[in-house]
Amino acid sequence: MARVRIDLDRVAGHVDRRIFGGFIEHLGRCIYGGIFDEGSPLSDARGFRTDVMQAVEGLNIPILRWPGGNFVSGYDWTDGIGPQDQRPRRPELAWHSVESNRFGTDEFIEYCRAIGAQPYICVNMGTGTMDQARAWVEYCNGTGDTYWANQRRANGHDEPYNVRYWGLGNEMYGAWQIGALAAEDYVKKAIEFAKVMIWTDPSIELVGCGLSGWSEWDWTVLNGLAKHVRYHSIHIYTGSEDHYETVFSPHKAERAIRLCAAMIERVRYDQGIEHDLTIAYDEWNVWFRQRAAASRLEERYTLTDALTIAGYLNAFIRQCEALGMANQAQLVNVIAPIFTSPDGLFKQTIYYPFALLAAAIQPVALNTWVDSPTHVLSGDTIRPGDEGPYDLLDVSATRDEARERLTLSLVNRSAIDDLETTIDVLQGIPAQQIELNDVTGPDVSATNDITHPDTVTIHTRTLTHNGGPLTLTIPAHTHQVLQLRLSED
Numbered sequence: 001m002a003r004v005r006i007d008l009d010r011v012a013g014h015v016d017r018r019i020f021g022g023f024i025e026h027l028g029r030c031i032y033g034g035i036f037d038e039g040s041p042l043s044d045a046r047g048f049r050t051d052v053m054q055a056v057e058g059l060n061i062p063i064l065r066w067p068g069g070n071f072v073s074g075y076d077w078t079d080g081i082g083p084q085d086q087r088p089r090r091p092e093l094a095w096h097s098v099e100s101n102r103f104g105t106d107e108f109i110e111y112c113r114a115i116g117a118q119p120y121i122c123v124n125m126g127t128g129t130m131d132q133a134r135a136w137v138e139y140c141n142g143t144g145d146t147y148w149a150n151q152r153r154a155n156g157h158d159e160p161y162n163v164r165y166w167g168l169g170n171e172m173y174g175a176w177q178i179g180a181l182a183a184e185d186y187v188k189k190a191i192e193f194a195k196v197m198i199w200t201d202p203s204i205e206l207v208g209c210g211l212s213g214w215s216e217w218d219w220t221v222l223n224g225l226a227k228h229v230r231y232h233s234i235h236i237y238t239g240s241e242d243h244y245e246t247v248f249s250p251h252k253a254e255r256a257i258r259l260c261a262a263m264i265e266r267v268r269y270d271q272g273i274e275h276d277l278t279i280a281y282d283e284w285n286v287w288f289r290q291r292a293a294a295s296r297l298e299e300r301y302t303l304t305d306a307l308t309i310a311g312y313l314n315a316f317i318r319q320c321e322a323l324g325m326a327n328q329a330q331l332v333n334v335i336a337p338i339f340t341s342p343d344g345l346f347k348q349t350i351y352y353p354f355a356l357l358a359a360a361i362q363p364v365a366l367n368t369w370v371d372s373p374t375h376v377l378s379g380d381t382i383r384p385g386d387e388g389p390y391d392l393l394d395v396s397a398t399r400d401e402a403r404e405r406l407t408l409s410l411v412n413r414s415a416i417d418d419l420e421t422t423i424d425v426l427q428g429i430p431a432q433q434i435e436l437n438d439v440t441g442p443d444v445s446a447t448n449d450i451t452h453p454d455t456v457t458i459h460t461r462t463l464t465h466n467g468g469p470l471t472l473t474i475p476a477h478t479h480q481v482l483q484l485r486l487s488e489d
């Protein structure tokens with residue numbers, strides 16, 4: 001038995017739709033053989049896989065990060081423009097591959113336009129120079145009669161691309177990163193990159209390179225870059241073979257967001273920062289199986305993982321005030337919701353909660369009061385300051401500005417027990433037919449594949465509600481999205 005109480009006046013914040021962002025990296029089959037598959041009968045004249053584009057459109061992605069990831073720290077963007085047949089093939093050192101450069105900046109912008117997403121480019125702060133970074137901004141956004149703007153025109157693009165979001169390097173703290181730096185050194189270098197990029201186009205918004213959100217690195221970088229950036233990035237991936245450890249792992253990410261938000265508040269106060277400064281959680285997902293480069297990170301997802309994705313999105317909604325954007329890593333084949341073969345694709349389990357919420361979310365997040373049975377992780381030593389025990393029921397609630405619609409995202413994370421749940425809205429829930437969408441499958445280890453694409457999928461049903469508090473049963477291991485009408489007519 002669980003209880004949820006909602007007051008339409010208790011606003012938690014406004015949800016930025018960019019929490020449904022995506023990310024594509026030159027890694028494995030994400031771009032080549034994923035979104036871009038030249039010569040395939042499934043591709044259009046540009047080389048874009050039309051089946052993949054259709055699946056991507058179902059995710060409603062408002063912003064797309066590119067080209068990495070670790071890849072970017074060895075990437076020379078000038079290799080990826082001009083006639084495709086003349087572009088150099090280069091050894092690729094982040095993932096030990098070869099980069100053909102057939103997909104570059106113009107193709108990326110074209111793809112963003114095709115799927116209706118804003119481009120977000122991360123620059124190379126490993127082997128890359130300040131000059132390459134500022135030239136990239138000029139190539140994309142330049143309007144004057146200057147060399148790189150003219151190169152873009154020569155490549156057939158008269159109008160500037162107006163790329164607004166630019167990342168100052170990827171994971172510059174990590175030993176695996178080409179050109180990794182100590183935090184103080186990163187700050188010094190990033191400030192110089194920021195200056196020339198902003199001077200090239202003052203309308204761009206920069207993303208500083210954070211780590212987990214609340215590490216010493218984050219504190220140093222936030223203090224050093226606050227005046228220059230609009231976003232501070234966080235990368236955290238979670239998951240393990242254990243169902244409960246995995247489904248509760250978004251709470252660790254939520255804690256990181258809360259703590260990072262507190263650090264931002266402190267820096268803002270100390271330095272008198274007036275401009276927006278929020279978190280870009282620009283790599284997130286379940287990822288623990290295929291870690292080695294040789295695996296091409298082709299993770300196969302289970303129902304547990306899908307419920308975890310629903311939990312992440314609920315956490316992003318609850319923490320929406322601190323979060324300017326989030327980008328699920330990645331979009332196709334590489335730790336991704338969409339999985340291709342040369343002659344088709346299937347949607348992984350994690351596709352469905354994302355697609356459901358991206359379509360059903362409303363702009364105003366509400367605080368919720370939840371009373372739920374809890375679960376203690378086996379072997380967990382609950383230490384002061386740590387999380388847990390965890391509610392089996394995870395909830396987020398959003399409404400429209402006019403208070404006519406309410407969307408509830410409810411995750412029953414129990415592997416075995418259904419959860420009878422009462423939902424009470426202080427201002428009342430009028431009688432109506434309610435559409436319920438359940439993401440579920442036979443058991444928590446269920447997966448999809450090309451011959452069984454619907455083992456985990458969305459099941460839609462209608463419920464007749466006669467007014468007053470709503471009582472329903474959320475089946476075990478199910479993500480349920482409800483869209484309620486709040487006004488009488």
Ligand code: AHR
Binds near residue numbers: 069329
């Ligand atoms: O998304 C896979 C990799 O994870 C990215 O290249 C890197 O930024 C992160 O470590």
Ligand code: AHR
Binds near residue numbers: 070176292293
């Ligand atoms: O797999 C290589 C690196 O190891 C990843 O980029 C990073 O997330 C991890 O720590």
